[in-house]
Every structure is written in structure tokens, then in C-alpha cells.
Amino acid sequence: MGRYVARRLLQMIPVFIGTTLLIFLMVHWLPGDPIKALWGDKVPDPAQVEALRHKYGFDLPLWHQYWNYMTDLFQGNFGETFGGRQVSDVMGEAFPVTIRLAVVAFVIEVVLGITLGVFAGLKAGKALDTAVLVFTLLVISVPVFVLGYIFQTVFGVQLGWVTPNVRNSEDITELILPGAVLGSLSLAYVARLTRTTISENLRSDYMRTALAKGLPRRRIVGVHLLRNSLIPVVTFLGTDIGALMGGAIVTEGIFNVQGVGQQLYRAVNQGEGTTTVGIVTVLVLVFLFTSLIVDLLYAVLDPRIRYA
């Protein structure tokens, strides 16, 4: 177990360097000059452009820029934005917001998704199963932004139950609406996934044994069935944490949540390499760690799986 974890952690180093390099290069290859674009429709002043270029190190060869970036990074310095702020400060403001939103979405998707899936799976083929099928298909087929705008217009503007936008991201109740929108797609997947494995495992031998032993139904479903059926769901949920955080751009835009997605969008648009690479790097780390945790969870759910 310990050796397995250590090996996985070591594997992260090349992945980490590879992704930072790739993102760094991609930002560099974006068309246009980010410094000149700071002047907008007005004409850039060559002397000042030169001075700013020098300030951000854009006058150095690319490998040198990357070297500088990486050496700074290993000293815990993520660099500066064009506005002169520390990227670490920007991320420090944005990540908590997105994490809160992702957690709300995650809770909604886990609780609702698994519940719907379990009941649909137990009643496979019945009316309830069909209802869940229709609902999940509907959610999967409606694009997130359509759902977002509908929810915002109906619950925010027309009914006035909530403020249309998130005004204070520390107030969890304000995050429920965007969280539901953000988690809706995964919710449907979780429900479908749970439903399939549950209805499959219902027919398995150990279920019959448990039933024959005369165990109470609650225990059969809650322990024997659920535990065995959750392995694929957990895999999905694990990778979904990263997706929820990185993929919140659309939802964040609709509900004016000032999280990671918005910062990333702005940074990519402006060609601000430091912020882009910084945020993506952290997101990559989130993906790597959640997949590690998921792999370790397998062992907990299924004792037959062992890591050496």
C-alpha cells in the first residue's frame, strides 16, 4: 500500500512538468501580442510596450521564460498578473469560491443521483424506472447553459425566490441554484450508472445467498448490494470532482460567480500566461490526487482488491 502510493506520487512529477510545459507553450502560441492588446482600440506606445515586455520577461527566449517560470514556481512563486497582482493571491480568492460551488454541486449529485439510481434499479422496468429514465435523458440532452438561464430567469427574475446571481459566495444557500445546474449533468450520469449496476447485481449469487440467509431487506440493499454496486460510481465521481472545478466556466458566467473558471477565461483571453499556467497546474494536481484517492477507495469497497 505505502509503496503503491509512493509510486503514484512519483509518477505525478513528470505529468506535472509535462502539463505545465504544454500549457505554457500553448499560451505562447495563442495568436496576437498580449501586451499590445492592453491598449485596446487605441494605438500602443512602442517605448512602453518595450518596457512592459521587459518587465514580464517576454523579451527572453522561450526556454528561458519557461525556466524562469519553473524556478519561481518551485520557490512557491506563481508570478504576477498583468495588473501586477500575485497569481497566488488571485488563486487564493478564486479557488475557495469554486471549491464551495463544486462541493454543493457534488453533494447534490451524489445524494440525488445515487438515491434516484437505487430506486430505479430496484424497480427496474416499472413506472418509476421509466420516469427516472425520462428525467435523466432530459437533463443530459439540455445543455448546461440553457438550464442555467432557465433556472435564473424563472427562480431569480420571475418568481424572485432567490437573487438571480450569487452576491455572496460564502452564503451556501445562494450557491444551491448554480450548484444544481453545475451538478445536473453528472447527476443524471450517476443515476444511470447506479441504476444499471444495482439492477445487474440484484441477480447475482451473493444476493440470493443473502436473501436465503433471511437477512433483513434493508441490510441486503444497504450493505451487500450498494457496496458492490458503487465501485464504477465512485470512479466516475472521483474524476468528476476535477471536472466540476475546471468545467464551471459556463455556470460561473451565468450566475456571476467569481471563481476559477472566470479567472481562467479572462487569463486565456488576455494571453496572461502566468495565471493560466498557475490555475491549470493546480487543476491538474486536483485531478491527479482525486484519481489516486479513487484508486485507494476501491480497496475499501472491495476487499479483494489489494495494492502492493
Added chain:
Amino acid sequence: MRGARSAKWVTCAIVVALAATACGGDKSDSGGGLTDGKVDPNGTITVQTNEPQNPLQPANAKESQGHRVLNTLFSTLVTYESGTAKIVNVNAESVTSTDAQHWTVKLKPGWKFHNGETVTAQSYVDSWNWSANTKNNQINSNWFSDIEGFDDVHPAEKGAEPKSDTMSGLKVVNDNEFTISLKTKVPYFNYKLGYIVWAPLPKAFFKDPKGFGEKPVGNGPYQFDSWAHNDKIVVKKWDGYTGPNKAKNGGITFKNYTTADAAYNDLRSDNLDWVEQIPDTSLTSYKQDLGDRAATVEYSAIQDVAVAYYSDQWKSIDNKVVQGLSMAVDRETITKNTLHGTRIPANSFVAKGVLGYQANSCGEACTFNPEKAKQLIKEGGGVPGNKIFIQYNADLNHKPWVDAVCNSIRTNTGVDCVGDSKPNFKADLDTREKKQVKSLYRSGWNLDYPVNANFLRDLYGSKADGNQGGYENKEFDELAAKADNVNSLDESVKLYQEAEKALTKKLPVIPLWYYAVNSGQSTKVYDKIKYGQDGEPLFWAIQVKQK
């Protein structure tokens, strides 16, 4: 069955949601009369903005978001009256010159910064010297380029260090008076002084410019309160202000919105008092949604399609062809249908409300006339290849009107026309700078100062920085040079009007339309919000209804 109930509930909610939006929009929110009730002089407002790109230093904001905040915190020497473009003194007692090259500024005595420091001539001179210096990386540093000694603090050569920390053209006479010597005559120099880059700075600034930019101390009608990055900036009324634009409300919260839709939804639910721009999706309905709280206000900015005269296709083009293409564009219909009345057809190179604006200076060339258009293009020998491209940036909503213009040209002249989209503004700019534009490109100009020179000299002079299309017109250059070399503003404006007429002989651009702000206000605001020449509201003049 908990599951069944929740499934039904969610399904129902979605059905309700779909139904409600399908038949939605019938609820018109009338907030009572605009001038009902009393005014609360201490009421605060929340307005839309974006996170400023740079620290809040006067010469470091190129985007309107930064300006919006800076303009409430700082007052400049002068400003100009919206509509008439007349100079109004703010912090200045007078700004005078007899030869348009040597200017004397007298300050109104007794002005203070928010920290209690007196505003003196030195506060201005120090501020300008610092902002102009290349080392200090201020994005607007070349606004000071008219001043003598500018090249010492802002050398043009690559990699050169500034030779001095001060510009020799600025001299302090006493606490309330200083003089400015310019490199050459600039008859409209006092108009430039209304821009926020010319604001004074207190001594505390120079100790820690960066820290100051996070917590600015100005001399304007509002003082800085707090800045929660990416969320909001709060300013509150400063009671010690003695200028003419004293705040009529208690304070302003500048709230960061990433999309126009989000802001508009907050406006409709009264969580926001002013939006920058109605989202494109609501342009057809906002007047019904908001009633008399909707606003359409023209301001001094123009959009046109510029000709890349360096390109192979246009190098030796006959002016008649450009004229013909311009006459083939049905400006009236496009502004009405495609742009939903958010723009006003242009008939001149200078925007309305600018000193020296002359209606119809573009004349026949900007009038829709398909027959004449076809004939002119034929007489001029046609467009080489019979196909033109209009380059634009796809990250803003330019595609609809570019397509409409192209459509107009195609159907009316038979010249094939397609939009040439670049992924974003940076890429668009890059192509223009490298002189790789194929034939035509989208171009626009928002006023820096309300004098016609700004719309002419800075864009169409053959050596002007703003001239990216390689346009050359000898007659215009001569007249512009003459207009710059006179002692009085009136003379200069008149000569520039003549220069403008010379543009029709060789069109630098196809003028399309003038801009208008399409905005709205919440039910909390008393009376209509007034706007300045640049399309920004006069925030200090906004009044709030008593609750």
C-alpha cells in the same frame, strides 16, 4: 417513497420552468414614476463594472472599467460640458495660453486630497513626471508626449534608460500656479487635460505607488473605501469636496459582472442600479421590460470599415470604387434591423457632440444609392478579384453587422464580400500591425477629447500612430499641419473642418455609424441618469429615492 417524490418534484420543476419561460416576459415590472417620492442624499448605488486591469493609478487605466472608478476618486483641472463640448474648470481656476505652446495653469486654492494634504501645483507636476516615465510602466504614459522634455523621461529608442526624472517643460511658479511648455503648438491642449491621466497625486503615492494603487487617495468627489478583488470596489461620498461635481448620492459600489446577461438579470430584480450595456439577447425587449427606465444615449464614438491601402488589392485603387462600396451600404436598414437601433447612421468622419462636428461631411459617399454605387465601381475599374474581405475580431459581437454590410455590398454591387474573422482582438490587432489585412478591416474610435482634431489628425495623418491602413493624403496632411500651427482653438477647429472635407477625395475609411449606450436603471434611482460625452454616466449626479 422518497426517491419517487423527489423525482416527480424535479420533473415538475423543469416542466414549470420550461413553461414559465415559454410564456414568460408578460410580467412588466413598473417601478412607479421616475421622480416619485423624495431624494435621499445619502442613498448609495450599485453599478456594473469589471475588475480593473491595473492598480488604480490615474495613468494606468486604458479600459473603461478602471476609468469608471478613477473618475470618481480623482478630479482633473478641467472637464467639458456634455453636448456643447465647452470647457468647464474643475480644479483649475484658469488654463490659458496666448500662443498655444506655453500654457499657464492657476489652481483653485484650498483643495485637499482625501488624506488632508493640500493640492498644489507640485502635486500636478510630480504626478505627470512620474506617470510619463517609461520606468513606471504606466499604460497611458505617452499622453504627456506634447510636453517639452518628454523624450528625456520616455526615450523612444529601444532599451534606452530615461535620462531624467522630470520634464523640462513643467515649471512650478507657486503653490497655486504652474506653467507648461509644449514641444509645438497644440491649440486644443486644454481639452486633453480633462482626461484622468492628468490628475494630481498626493505625496503618499510616490512612497509606494503599487500599494497606493490598491488604496488610492485622490482629490475627487468620492473617497476610496474598499476593494474586494474580482468582487467589488466601494467608494463613499467625500464631504470635504468643493468642486462643481459634488456627489449627490452617499456612495457607489462598483460590482464586478462577467456577463451582460447576469448584470441585466440583477438590474431587473433591483439588485443592481445601472448596467453598462443591455445584453444582445435582450436588445429587442428591454424597452418593454424597463419602460421609462430604459435609456438610449448617443455618445462620441464612431465605427467604420477601414481600407488597407498597403494591400495588393487596394494599392492603386480608384477612389470611386471605395466611394461606390460606401454608397452600397444601407446604413439605415442595418442599424434598425441588425443592430436593433443601437447605432445611428454616420454621415461624417467626426462623431456628434465633438467640437467642429459638421453634419454630412462625408456627403454623397455616405448616402445609400445602389445605382450610383454600381456605376462608380464600374467607372473606377472595379475591385481587383471582385472579392473583398472585412476583417473583424470574433470575440465581440461584430459578426452580425459585418455580415449585414457584406450582404448589402454583395446584393447592391455584385462585388463578393465575406467577413474575415480573427479569433480574438489580439489576433486582429496583430494582423493589422503586421500589415497583413487582405482588404478592409473593422475599426472604431472613441473620443479622447471632444475636438475634431482627435478624430482626424490622430487617425488619418499619414504619420499618425492611429493610421494603420497606410492611408496617405497630401492635402489632408498639409491642412492638418496648418491647423496645428495656429494660436486659437477656433481657428484650429475651422482648419480641421476643411481638412475633413479633403478626406472625401480619398476615403480613408467607410464611416458606418455612431455608437449609443443602451442601458437601464433600477427603480431605486431618482430621475433619469445623465451621461457624459464618452458614454459613461455622470455617477456623481445620480440621485437615489428615499425608501
